[in-house]
Amino acid sequence: MGSWSAIAGGESHRFDGLATLLAAASPRRSGDELAGIAAGSDARRVAARLALADLPLAAFLSEAVVPYEADEVTRLILDTHDARAFAPLSGLTVGAFRDWLLSHEADGPALAAVSPGVTPEMAAAVSKLMRNQDLIAVARKRRVVSAFRCTLGLEGRLATRLQPNHPADDPRGIAASTLDGLLNGSGDAVIGVNPATDSLPTALTLLEMLDGLRARYDIPTQTCVLTHVTNAIALMARGAPVDLVFQSVAGTEGANRGFGVDLATLREARDAALSLNRAGPSGEVMYFETGQGSALSAEAHHGVDQQTLEARAQGVCRAFRPLLVNTVVGFIGPEYLYDGKQIIRAGLEDHFCGKLLGLPMGADVCYTNHAEADGDDMDGLMTLLGVAGVHFLICVPGADDIMLNYQSLSFHDVLALRALLGLRPAPEFEAWLARMGIAGADGAIRPPPLASSRLLQLAQEAGGG
């Protein structure tokens, strides 16, 4: 185990082991304090960054923060590391890597070329030396394109997940919220509903309802019922119309076990989804969510800080070629991210690390009622992520998720952001919006009155009109 030290304010600070060094270098957050691994003072935090800046990137290939023998996520990361892609970086320290990422030579193609050589721990480490401005600037350079029925991640585009949750999984209520989202130009990344229960028949009902709606209106998008991966496997075996397999994943084998998954199950699910031949030629059929704090919550964090573990969760995602990945950044609660400042920082870190690793990285810009955060903080994070080129954002009717009891973005928020930054939906979806009279010839989205909308029939099927 390595040991490093640095002087801060005349005092020498020593850090034994990479995990200790990374945790101490992390921006302050409640989850690392709860785990007892955060720097005890601001000076020690900066001392850790000084030491981290001089650390060779290659150190992450010789010392694992979670033991190789004990953890299949570590084995996945090290066994699939691309040494050739890493070669140009192999002589750099973490600090020099930060400078290179910001350099003009490190353009989109250059960043894409090194992605397979960057491990999650390297991404996490360098992010700890970057200000929010740096996280935005580098992420913006790295476009990741993924495609199913529409093409996501193109320059100048911002997609959305339409999240039409209902506390009783009422298909009519879910259809009503879906209609509202479509009229507001949402839903190109996915129309994805979190079911309130673990029931297979309910999931099947919702899948068939959403897929039927998509097919009837010829909407170039994907649908998903975000049920457990083992449920998705069972549903596919029954012939259910599964576009995307969803799963929450974490950065250690133990935390994933807490979610009831392992890498073999994810592989099985992906193979099953591919065999349905619903996806495009790129075979992107997976949708993952991650969130800082999940490993601590599962008591499987191995003394590693929550942001490094989050990057490792993204390493899991990368192995399965996802269509969509998002952080649920403000959802996990104030014991992990206490306030708006911590949520905003973590959102930018997660987005940056995901992009650096090559993921189609989106975000659920959100907060719970016991966090010190509100809609103003979300306006900030949403705008910063929009500038940073986020793949997609989650949105719900009126910012109020009535099933999960937290606040995400509203359809309106994304409308405003798209207008503000000149960001447009996925091109196939945009063309559909124009056909439906929701977007004008100039691409501007102008939600039509429902009564005169071509989607009124959908409302009548949902029990209205």
Next chain:
Amino acid sequence: MAETPRAAAPDPWARLRGATRARIGLGQAGDALPLREVLALQMAHALARDAVHAPLDTAALAEALRPHPVLQARSAAPDRGTYLRRPDLGRRLHPGAALPAGACDVAFVLADGLSATAVQRHAPALFHACLARLPGWRIGPAVIATQARVALGDAVGERLGARLVAVLIGERPGLSVPDSLGVYLTFEPRPGRRDSERNCLSNIHAQGGLSPELAAAKLAWLMREALNRKLTGTGLKDDADPAGLDGPAGG
């Protein structure tokens, strides 16, 4: 969509709202939400935050539990800010807790959790209704606990020599319901019990949730079964009634 008046035409959103409480068909101010909707959301958030931060009125709660004897306890979290950051402290008893050793079949812990409002409003009714269904049971003193998480009940129950502990606790407030109460029942409570060793009743409130009376009936049923079968948790849930005793863990 400009909100052009359409006097005679029925609003198709009105019927859709019958299918969901979601905030649909809100209209527009430019790209943004109309002001009335912005303020409505702010009000709901304010009520939820006030519920998180409001202190429990322990004297009023003790009065509402009369004539049952009441004890007071608090967790190791000294204030609300610490409580929110440090769930581990909210699960530990403050070292000065005065809880006499004894023996009882069940002890009730009334805990503020994330909504003191919920406990204040719904716990007394649930408590009295439950006692009425447990004739002949040895009931321990009711313990009012502040800055408390669910697992604080393990330490309280152990100290009181309770075979079962029922923790009545305020759930994390949502925008539509800031005063939802949850109940967690644990057999042979002691620190270290896992969440899978508890049974939960959630969503006890007056806005379409479980009523305190119905919750008391379910809780009394669970208590009798727990003592008969000497367990709580997933092993007990399997035979629970189809109304469903599952629920989100609140703390």
